[in-house]
Amino acid sequence: MVLQPSERHYRDWNHRRLGPWCSPTGSPAPLSCETGCGEGSWILVCRLLVPTQVNLLSMEEDIDTRKINNSFLRDHSYATEADIISTVEFNHTGELLATGDKGGRVVIFQREQESKNQVHRRGEYNVYSTFQSHEPEFDYLKSLEIEEKINKIRWLPQQNAAYFLLSTNDKTVKLWKVSERDKRPEGYNLKDEEGRLRDPATITTLRVPVLRPMDLMVEATPRRVFANAHTYHINSISVNSDYETYMSADDLRINLWNFEITNQSFNIVDIKPANMEELTEVITAAEFHPHHCNTFVYSSSKGTIRLCDMRASALCDRHTKFFEEPEDPSNRSFFSEIISSISDVKFSHSGRYIMTRDYLTVKVWDLNMENRPIETYQVHDYLRSKLCSLYENDCIFDKFECVWNGSDSVIMTGSYNNFFRMFDRNTKRDVTLEASRENSKPRAILKPRKVCVGGKRRKDEISVDSLDFSKKILHTAWHPSENIIAVAATNNLYIFQDKVN
Amino acid sequence: MLGKGGKRKFDEHEDGLEGKIVSPSDGPSKVSYTLQRQTIFNISLMKLYNHRPLTEPSLQKTVLINNMLRRIQEELKQEGSLKPMFTPSSQPSDSLSDSYREAPPAFSHLSSPPTHPCDLGSTTPLEACLTPASLLEDDDDTFCTSQTVQPASPTRLSSPALPQEKDSFSSALDEIEELCPTSTSTEAAVAVTDNLKGTSSESSILKPEGSQEGRADDSKLMDSLPGNFEITTSTGFLTDLTLDDILFADIDTSMYDFDPCTSASGTASKMAPVSADDLLKTLAPYSSQPVTPSQPFKMDLTELDHIMEVLVGS
Numbered sequence: 001m002v003l004q005p006s007e008r009h010y011r012d013w014n015h016r017r018l019g020p021w022c023s024p025t026g027s028p029a030p031l032s033c034e035t036g037c038g039e040g041s042w043i044l045v046c047r048l049l050v051p052t053q054v055n056l057l058s059m060e061e062d063i064d065t066r067k068i069n070n071s072f073l074r075d076h077s078y079a080t081e082a083d084i085i086s087t088v089e090f091n092h093t094g095e096l097l098a099t100g101d102k103g104g105r106v107v108i109f110q111r112e113q114e115s116k117n118q119v120h121r122r123g124e125y126n127v128y129s130t131f132q133s134h135e136p137e138f139d140y141l142k143s144l145e146i147e148e149k150i151n152k153i154r155w156l157p158q159q160n161a162a163y164f165l166l167s168t169n170d171k172t173v174k175l176w177k178v179s180e181r182d183k184r185p186e187g188y189n190l191k192d193e194e195g196r197l198r199d200p201a202t203i204t205t206l207r208v209p210v211l212r213p214m215d216l217m218v219e220a221t222p223r224r225v226f227a228n229a230h231t232y233h234i235n236s237i238s239v240n241s242d243y244e245t246y247m248s249a250d251d252l253r254i255n256l257w258n259f260e261i262t263n264q265s266f267n268i269v270d271i272k273p274a275n276m277e278e279l280t281e282v283i284t285a286a287e288f289h290p291h292h293c294n295t296f297v298y299s300s301s302k303g304t305i306r307l308c309d310m311r312a313s314a315l316c317d318r319h320t321k322f323f324e325e326p327e328d329p330s331n332r333s334f335f336s337e338i339i340s341s342i343s344d345v346k347f348s349h350s351g352r353y354i355m356t357r358d359y360l361t362v363k364v365w366d367l368n369m370e371n372r373p374i375e376t377y378q379v380h381d382y383l384r385s386k387l388c389s390l391y392e393n394d395c396i397f398d399k400f401e402c403v404w405n406g407s408d409s410v411i412m413t414g415s416y417n418n419f420f421r422m423f424d425r426n427t428k429r430d431v432t433l434e435a436s437r438e439n440s441k442p443r444a445i446l447k448p449r450k451v452c453v454g455g456k457r458r459k460d461e462i463s464v465d466s467l468d469f470s471k472k473i474l475h476t477a478w479h480p481s482e483n484i485i486a487v488a489a490t491n492n493l494y495i496f497q498d499k500v501n
Numbered sequence: 502m503l504g505k506g507g508k509r510k511f512d513e514h515e516d517g518l519e520g521k522i523v524s525p526s527d528g529p530s531k532v533s534y535t536l537q538r539q540t541i542f543n544i545s546l547m548k549l550y551n552h553r554p555l556t557e558p559s560l561q562k563t564v565l566i567n568n569m570l571r572r573i574q575e576e577l578k579q580e581g582s583l584k585p586m587f588t589p590s591s592q593p594s595d596s597l598s599d600s601y602r603e604a605p606p607a608f609s610h611l612s613s614p615p616t617h618p619c620d621l622g623s624t625t626p627l628e629a630c631l632t633p634a635s636l637l638e639d640d641d642d643t644f645c646t647s648q649t650v651q652p653a654s655p656t657r658l659s660s661p662a663l664p665q666e667k668d669s670f671s672s673a674l675d676e677i678e679e680l681c682p683t684s685t686s687t688e689a690a691v692a693v694t695d696n697l698k699g700t701s702s703e704s705s706i707l708k709p710e711g712s713q714e715g716r717a718d719d720s721k722l723m724d725s726l727p728g729n730f731e732i733t734t735s736t737g738f739l740t741d742l743t744l745d746d747i748l749f750a751d752i753d754t755s756m757y758d759f760d761p762c763t764s765a766s767g768t769a770s771k772m773a774p775v776s777a778d779d780l781l782k783t784l785a786p787y788s789s790q791p792v793t794p795s796q797p798f799k800m801d802l803t804e805l806d807h808i809m810e811v812l813v814g815s
Contacts (some may be wrong), residue, residue: 139557142557144554144555144556144557145555145556146556147556170556170557232560233557233559233560251560251561252560279564280564280567280568280571281564282560282561282564284561301561301564301565334537334538334541334569334572334573337565337568337569337572338565338569341561341565388537388540388541391541391544392544394548394562397559397561397562397565
C-alpha cells in the first residue's frame with residue numbers, strides 16, 4: 001500500500017489534528033538517560049491518534065484533511081475497535097516508532113528532525129507510513145476467524161536505506177520493507193510518459209533516463225510471509241542478534257526461522273503433551289538474548305522462566321536454567337497461579353538481567369541466580385483484594401508488558417485507569433503517571449498519581465473503587481537512548497519526554 | 502465491571518471473603534471459604550462453557566481456568582464431599598459444605614417448573630449467574646440450589662458430548678430409545694444426561710472428559726483437550742460429514758446459523774459450534790412422541806443407527 005503525502009502534508013495534518021498540543025518547549029532531551037524518573041519531570045510531547053479506516057481512504061482520494069480533522073476533534077470518542085493499539089515498538093535508533101492495531105494496520109511514526117526554523121518541534125513524532133499488514137482470515141477447518149490484530153512488531157537493525165520490520169498476528173509473521181522514494185526516472189526509450197509502450201518504429205533517437213526529484217513517497221512492501229507454522233496463537237517474536245534468524249513463539253511451541261526461508265522453520269521448543277488433557281502450562285512470552293545468538297528465554301503461565309541454549313540440542317526442551325520464585329505461603333489464594341502467570345519477559349540491554357511481568361508485580365532476575373528474583377516491584381498491589389471480581393470480568397487475564405530504559409536503570413509498566421508506573425532501580429523510587437486527555441495539559445509536567453487504599457482519601461488521590469478497569473495501559477515503549485516514552489491507551493498514543501530544566 | 506463510581510456493596514463482601522484465604526478449619530470462616538470456592542468454581546465453569554467466540558479462545562486462559570477447576574475439584578475430593586453428580590436418590594442436605602452435592606437433586610427438581618426453565622439448549626444468561634454479590638447476600642440455600650444448578654447444567658451436557666460426538670451421539674440415541682416411557686422432552690433430556698453421566702460413571706465434571714478422552718482415539722484424531730479446549734474442532738468434524746444433510750433433513754437448520762457474522766463470512770460451514778444441547782434439541786422432537794414406543798420413532802432411530810454405522814464405517 002502506497003501513500004503519497006508530502007512531508008509537509010503529514011506534518012500539517014498532524015499539527016492541525018493535535019491543536020495546541022504539538023510543540024514542547026525547552027531544549028532537546030539529553031542524550032544520556034541518567035536522569036531517572038524523578039517526580040515531576042515528565043512532560044507530554046504529543047498525543048497521536050491512529051488514523052481510522054475512513055481517514056485512510058480519504059487520504060488516498062486526496063480529500064481535504066481539515067474536514068476529517070475537525071470531525072476527529074469534535075468527537076473524541078470517535079474510535080472503532082479496529083483502532084485499538086495492540087503493540088508499540090521503537091526501532092534501534094529511536095527515530096521510528098511503530099504501532100500495530102486490532103485492525104491489522106501498522107502505523108509508523110518518525111521523529112521530527114531538528115531544524116533551525118522550527119527548533120521547538122523536535123521530539124515530536126509524525127506519521128511516516130501506514131499500511132495494512134494483516135487481513136482477517138477464516139479457518140475453514142475449525143470454523144473460526146483468525147484475527148488480524150497485530151500482536152507484536154519487531155524492528156530489524158538498519159542495514160541500508162530501507163527499514164525492515166516483522167509484524168505478526170495470531171498465525172502469520174510478515175517481513176515488511178519500508179522505503180522512501182523521492183526520485184523518479186524519466187525519459188525512457190521504450191515507454192512514453194504514461195508508461196505505455198512506444199511503437200519501436202517511432203523511436204528515432206536514444207536518450208538516457210534521468211532521475212528527477214518527486215514528492216517524497218514512503219512505500220511498504222511485504223518481502224516475506226512466514227505462514228502455516230503455528231497451530232496455536234503466536235504471542236512473541238524476537239529477532240536474533242545474528243540478524244539472520246528470528247523466533248516466533250505460540251502457546252506450545254517455538255519456531256526458529258531464517259529470514260530468507262519462508263517455507264521451513266525449525267521447532268526448537270515443544271511443550272505440547274501427548275495427551276492434551278494433561279496440559280497445564282503454556283508459553284506466554286519468549287525473547288532472544290541481546291548478544292548471545294544461541295541463548296533465549298521463554299516464560300510460562302505458571303510463573304517460570306526457562307533459559308535455553310540452542311547449542312545443547314536441536315530441540316531445546318531441556319532448559320539450561322530454570323527461574324522460579326517459591327510461592328509466598330502468606331499470599332496464597334485461589335488465584336495464586338493465575339496472577340503468577342508471566343505476561344511479558346524482556347532481557348535488559350546489557351543482557352545480564354531479565355525482567356518479568358506478572359499480574360501484580362514486575363520482577364528483575366539476575367541470569368546467574370535462578371532461585372529468586374533480585375528485585376520485585378509491586379505495580380498495583382491494592383488489587384490483591386479484588387482478584388475475585390477481576391477474575392469474573394476477565395481483567396485478571398490482561399497481559400501487561402514491561403520495558404527497560406536505555407541504560408537499564410529504570411523499568412516501566414502499565415496499569416489500569418490509564419496509569420503507568422516507572423521504577424528506578426538505583427534510587428528505589430517509583431512514580432505513577434496517567435496518560436489521559438482530561439488530565440494532561442499540553443507541555444505541562446505530568447502530575448504523579450496516587451491510589452489510596454485505606455479509608456481516608458486525600459485530595460488528589462483516587463480510590464481503588466473508582467479505577468476504570470476498561471482503561472488499561474498494556475503496551476509501552478522506551479526510546480533506546482533517550483528519555484522518551486510511548487504509551488498506548490486504547491486508540492491513543494501518548495509520547496512523553498523527560499523535561500530537562 | 503468495576504467502573505467509576507462509588508463503593509459497591511460487593512467490596513465489603515469482597516474484603517471479607519478474600520482478604521486472605523483462611524484455613525478451612527476455622528469455624529465461621531469455613532462457610533465463607535466454601536462459598537468463595539463455590540463462586541469461583543461456578544464462574545470458571547461459566548467462562549469455559551458459555552463462551553461462543555468467533556475466534557479461537559485463548560489457550561492460556563482456558564488452561565488457567567481448567568487448572569483452577571482441577572484444583573478446586575482436588576480440594577473437594579480431599580474434603581471427601583465429592584459424590585456422583587447424578588444420584589437422584591440422594592437427599593439434599595442443608596449443610597453448606599455439601600453445597601456441591603446439592604446440585605444434582607436440585608437440578609431434577611428445577612427441570613420442570615416453569616420458573617426455572619431448564620432450557621438445555623440455551624446459554625444461561627450471564628446475569629443470572631454472574632452476580633455473586635447479590636447471591637452472597639441472599640439466602641445461602643437459594644444460592645446453592647438455584648445458582649449452582651444453572652451454570653452447571655449446560656456444562657454437563659456440553660462437556661461430555663462434544664469430544665466424543667460419535668460415541669455420545671450413538672449413546673444419545675440409545676438413551677432416547679430408553680427414555681420412551683417418559684413424557685416430556687425436558688425430562689427426556691434430563692434423563693439423557695443422567696444416563697450419559699451414568700454410562701461414564703464419573704463423579705465430577707472434569708472426570709468424564711478425562712475418561713472419555715482416554716477411551717477413544719478420537720482425541721488423537723481431534724487433537725483436542727477435554728471438550729472445552731477444542732470444542733469447535735470436534736464439531737468441525739461433524740460439519741465435514743456430508744451425511745449431515747441426511748441426518749438433519751427434517752430439522753430446521755436455521756439454528757446452526759446462530760451467528761450472522763460467521764455465516765455471512767464463512768462459507769464452507771454453517772455449523773458453528775454445535776453443542777450437545779443443540780444435538781439433543783434436534784433429537785427432542787423424536788422423543789416427544791406419545792408414551793408408547795412409537796413405531797415411526799423406532800424406525801427413525803434405526804435409520805439413524807444405520808447412518809451412524811455408515812459413518813463409522815467410512
